[in-house]
Amino acid sequence: MKLSLTRACCRSYTFPIFRKPSSVLPRAIFHQSLSSSSSSSLKPKTPLFLRPPKHSATFSDLKKWHDWANTLAYEVGSSFADSDNGPDSSILCRELKWLLEDSLEDNSLIPHLGIENNPNSVKLRIALDELYGLWKERIEKRKPFQYLVGCEHWRDLVLCVEEGVFIPRPETELIVDLVNEVVRDNEQLRNGIWVDLGTGSGAIAVGIGRILGSKGKVIAVDLNPLAATVAAFNAHRYGLQDVIEIQQGSWFETLKGFEGKLSGVLSNPPYIPSDDICGLQSEVGKHEPILALDGGLDGMDDLLHLCNGAASMLKPGGFFTFETNGEKQCKFLVDYLENDCSGSFCNVSIVSDFAGIQRFVTGFRRAL
Numbered sequence: 001m002k003l004s005l006t007r008a009c010c011r012s013y014t015f016p017i018f019r020k021p022s023s024v025l026p027r028a029i030f031h032q033s034l035s036s037s038s039s040s041s042l043k044p045k046t047p048l049f050l051r052p053p054k055h056s057a058t059f060s061d062l063k064k065w066h067d068w069a070n071t072l073a074y075e076v077g078s079s080f081a082d083s084d085n086g087p088d089s090s091i092l093c094r095e096l097k098w099l100l101e102d103s104l105e106d107n108s109l110i111p112h113l114g115i116e117n118n119p120n121s122v123k124l125r126i127a128l129d130e131l132y133g134l135w136k137e138r139i140e141k142r143k144p145f146q147y148l149v150g151c152e153h154w155r156d157l158v159l160c161v162e163e164g165v166f167i168p169r170p171e172t173e174l175i176v177d178l179v180n181e182v183v184r185d186n187e188q189l190r191n192g193i194w195v196d197l198g199t200g201s202g203a204i205a206v207g208i209g210r211i212l213g214s215k216g217k218v219i220a221v222d223l224n225p226l227a228a229t230v231a232a233f234n235a236h237r238y239g240l241q242d243v244i245e246i247q248q249g250s251w252f253e254t255l256k257g258f259e260g261k262l263s264g265v266l267s268n269p270p271y272i273p274s275d276d277i278c279g280l281q282s283e284v285g286k287h288e289p290i291l292a293l294d295g296g297l298d299g300m301d302d303l304l305h306l307c308n309g310a311a312s313m314l315k316p317g318g319f320f321t322f323e324t325n326g327e328k329q330c331k332f333l334v335d336y337l338e339n340d341c342s343g344s345f346c347n348v349s350i351v352s353d354f355a356g357i358q359r360f361v362t363g364f365r366r367a368l
């Protein structure tokens, strides 16, 4: 199976996956609550664009690096695309421009790179030899661009990400719109407690944290301690430390005491069938955390667990959205929610993503 993401003119690319050692997920080992302002023993890396411009290089040395990097990108041609739907030269050249933009203190200097014998020097946020190393990793190891620069543009947010943490995808952005629609005319839900299960970089949590009412709250949970740390960093960066509580743990296990009280349950869980993982793009398969990708034999392990949990955790009238792999999983989930969950849910429906692919299953906890 090939996963690829493209969004015209925006920073995006394609992702890989790792094979999990077994189809059974390690359930709830940690139950640690991290305040989004507190520091844990893990420190998130500062993304390139937020680092101070403490390095300098001459124009001609920067131009030499740029010419070298461009040549590597051109040499790739369509070879990655042909082998696993990876990026071609044109995408890599676009990424190279973004890397330059994030590295330079003054982007207005970029057009001057082409001028030979420019005697001036430039201020950089990263040393030139590190830029050589980064671009080698991009081309030779197929390391995702987002891990090079330490961020991803998602909706109107710039979210920090790093190796070990799932890079948020464009299709997931729609979850925020779905929640917005539901809370717009429902003050009770808008001021209630929402959970983002498997929060990763905190994308969904930060997205909805900004649209809830003044009493609304988001609990963002992830089993991966690095993801929890990065999510806390992103929540704090957007001033949402009092709205979003980060918890490290497995799915609903840290949420004891909230049974029947949640206004919303949201998740983009791992949903790739284990056997499809080896066919993913190198950027995804070799570099993104397997914990974020592998959904077991048919990709449904976590989705079914989330449906069962939502039945007991949502309050009557509470809303849920789960992202899936596509039409087959959506249809399976709808059937399960309607026929195997003791009539717990109503208004269950499938929502397509921006590409027209059936992607999300949404619904409400039936009122008692």
Ligand SMILES: C[S@@+](CC[C@H](N)C(=O)[O-])C[C@H]1O[C@@H](n2cnc3c(N)ncnc32)[C@H](O)[C@@H]1O
Pocket (backbone or CB within 6 Å): 025, 026, 027, 028, 166, 167, 168, 169, 172, 197, 198, 199, 200, 201, 202, 203, 204, 221, 222, 223, 224, 227, 249, 250, 251, 267, 268, 269, 270, 271, 291, 292, 293
């Ligand atoms: C596909 S990623 C989605 C991340 C983020 N919500 C997004 O959309 O960008 C799935 C996330 O679920 C987390 N995860 C996997 N198993 C989990 C579990 N048992 N409990 C909580 N989180 C888990 C992974 O660490 C990963 O961050």
